[in-house]
Amino acid sequence: MTIRYPRPLRPGDTIGVTAPSSGVPTPLLGRLDHAVEVVRAKGFDVRVGATPSGQGMVSAPADVRAAELTGMLTDPRVRAVVPPWGGELAVDLLGRLDWDALGADPTWLVGYSDVSTLLLPLTLRTGVATLHGQNLMDTPYDVPGGILGWWDVAASAQDGGELLQRSPRRHRSGGWDDYEKEPEVSTWTLDAAGPWLRLDAADPAAPVDVSGRLIGGCMETVSFLAGTPYGDVARFAAEHAAEGMVVYLDILEWGAADVARALWALRHAGWFDAANAVLVSRTHAPATGDLGQDDAVRDALGDLGIPLLADVECGHVPPQLALVNGALARVQHGPDESTITQRLVP
Known part of the structure; x- marks a missing residue:
């Protein structure tokens, strides 16, 4: 396509x-x-x-x-x-x-x-x-x-065209601003530091440099589309097999066990068959017992043999990267910098 x-x-x-x-x-x-x-x-x-x-x-x-x-x-x-x-x-x-x-x-x-x-x-x-x-x-x-x-x-x-974005490595630790009291608030309170984290079995400090077509969305909504005519990522991936995929997922509030189950469902539906990397958003969502959010990602995807990057600015925790579904993206991550370069090619 x-x-x-x-x-x-x-x-x-x-x-x-x-x-x-x-x-x-x-x-x-x-x-x-x-x-x-x-x-x-x-x-x-x-x-x-x-x-x-x-x-x-x-x-x-x-x-x-x-x-x-x-x-x-x-x-x-x-x-x-x-x-x-x-x-x-x-x-x-x-x-x-x-x-x-x-x-x-x-x-x-x-x-x-x-x-x-x-x-x-x-x-x-x-x-x-x-x-x-x-x-x-x-x-x-x-x-x-x-x-x-x-x-x-x-x-x-x-x-x-080519669009380059860099992680600011800062994010908001708390909740939302009160728009009723401050409808014109215009400054994010980015009061916490933190880079992207590598969750796969490779050395956490090993550099990442991968490319693929971007596709993804909010875990709590798009995971229900798998197996329907509206979420056939496997077919889309097959059409772009030469380039592969970079799948990004935004975790809002589901506990870690729900996230693990959803990731397994997406995996069984072929969402990661052609993935060259998976990006998971930074989240304030809770653990489930001793299963943390990072553990949930490792449980479902840890043996894919591809980079798994967490705490990416692709979710509900401000700020948010602007990601173009369908663009050809190059994802680079290292100890000092994390970037996404999107090429708007057919």
Whole structure:
């Protein structure tokens, strides 16, 4: 399958804001409004749909959410769609979407968490690159040195282009900012230090230098897609067998035993058959008894004979790398520096 990249964002382009999973609770709408103004200040028009202000577990009935998402992704005037954040039940949209229509004129779909429930199948089924990066509510934050914002990636995304990002080796140790009290907060509190960690059987200090097509998402959502028409990573990997894969997974809150079971399920579904490396996010998720999160990764994947890198900035612990599903990535890691270089090639 040939990877197709949406055309680069240009000043004046329209950014669509829809909530295909959860909407924004009323007390936090000030943050949504501020995030929209930040995007406008970057030089873009913004179109906010009806769903982002929806309340409850989901922002609106599934048919309404599917129609609004489809309308934005197929409108030639909208060049990127950035939901406020994720949620829990984007999975109920999958059978309601016309995937051929969504892939006809590639438009950037951006986000992480439950948004990855849509990013992954859009790339797997249509070959359209998608952008696993900051959600709209994260957009006002200053991006740490070495990391690109979703707007930077989408603006630079041209066929053959190259995007380099470096781990800042710093992260946030605590929870989320209080958007109700501080809707305009713009600085991440990156108060903890820590590099990526090598979990495979090789010398932990041994350098890593591997390449492959990027694919992945949030463990708690995309793992349920394995074995369905929406999560056929094995088929995608076979189509890119000459390059292999770099699979990345974001662990939000599952305990270590749940993570181990999910990784085994993905392994049995062929997700790692062509993997040249697996990247696992930094997480605050708990251990299960004496089984820690790193132990869970080793239990399921430790004998694959490929680099397993943990504490990568591809999850819910800020900051977040902007990763393009479908891009050809080179991952380099050593004692002093960790980088991901993405080449936007078909």
